[in-house]
Amino acid sequence: MEKIYMIPVNDAYNEHGGCPICRLRDKAENNYLEYYLGPSLMEPDTRKITNKTGFCPVHMGKLNKAVTNRLGLGLVMHTHLKDFNEDINPKLQAAIPAKAGLLKGRNPEYKQKLNNMADLIEKRIRLCPICDNLNDAMEHYVEVICWMFSHDKDFKEKFINAEFHCLPHTAMLLRQAAKLPQNDAADFVEALYTNNTATFDALISDVEYFTLKFDYRNTDKPWGTSKNSIQRSMRFLSSDGRDFDEQQSKKQS
Ligand SMILES: [Zn+2]
Numbered sequence: 001m002e003k004i005y006m007i008p009v010n011d012a013y014n015e016h017g018g019c020p021i022c023r024l025r026d027k028a029e030n031n032y033l034e035y036y037l038g039p040s041l042m043e044p045d046t047r048k049i050t051n052k053t054g055f056c057p058v059h060m061g062k063l064n065k066a067v068t069n070r071l072g073l074g075l076v077m078h079t080h081l082k083d084f085n086e087d088i089n090p091k092l093q094a095a096i097p098a099k100a101g102l103l104k105g106r107n108p109e110y111k112q113k114l115n116n117m118a119d120l121i122e123k124r125i126r127l128c129p130i131c132d133n134l135n136d137a138m139e140h141y142v143e144v145i146c147w148m149f150s151h152d153k154d155f156k157e158k159f160i161n162a163e164f165h166c167l168p169h170t171a172m173l174l175r176q177a178a179k180l181p182q183n184d185a186a187d188f189v190e191a192l193y194t195n196n197t198a199t200f201d202a203l204i205s206d207v208e209y210f211t212l213k214f215d216y217r218n219t220d221k222p223w224g225t226s227k228n229s230i231q232r233s234m235r236f237l238s239s240d241g242r243d244f245d246e247q248q249s250k251k252q253s
């Protein structure tokens with residue numbers, strides 16, 4: 001099994017709170033953001049890729065927030081815009097429908113051309129080397145997690161005691177478990193199930209308590225673990241915690 005993936009997996013499971021796989025994802029994503037804003041920007045091989053792909057909307061937003069290298073971002077944006085323009089606009093010009101007149105009849109072919117253009121643009125704006133690298137890394141991580149669960153007792157313990165695995169990452173783990181021998185899959189999925197039901201039960205009860213706190217008769221009762229239960233539920237339901245941190249909801253109580 002690949003050691004370079006085992007170390008970050010162990011690190012993520014040694015930390016507490018939330019989903020360890022989200023932590024792995026966040027770290028890997030930050031590394032790729034730094035990579036694409038770092039010296040790699042000037043490497044012709046990288047530029048060949050980013051000229052074509054640019055970045056997806058989510059990663060453009062994150063690159064925009066990482067103000068470390070505005071010049072680099074400008075250079076990448078410049079050559080990407082040029083590449084996009086040279087690719088799209090000649091084709092767009094060719095797709096302008098001819099006006100039907102007395103001599104030239106109507107020709108419905110233009111509809112297909114316009115839809116093809118739309119497909120082409122939509123396909124290009126989805127391209128993102130950060131997403132590609134991240135998806136690759138996540139596949140390796142999930143593979144390593146399943147392997148370590150069956151081969152490393154300490155890790156198995158940590159896996160069982162993780163606060164939770166968010167639902168999108170639970171789905172990823174299940175897909176990986178489907179590739180395991182049946183007995184390995186049995187142990188793994190049982191641990192995942194136990195963790196999952198415990199998380200649902202805890203969140204359901206905390207969120208209910210949160211709502212009951214709005215009853216004036218409960219004003220003086222302590223919040224207990226319910227105060228950030230909305231955010232914890234959001235982080236459990238979605239692997240993307242961008243807007244689900246406690247600071248973003250100042251008026252929650
Ligand atoms: Zn997660």
Ligand SMILES: [Zn+2]
Binds near residue numbers: 128
């Ligand atoms: Zn992306």
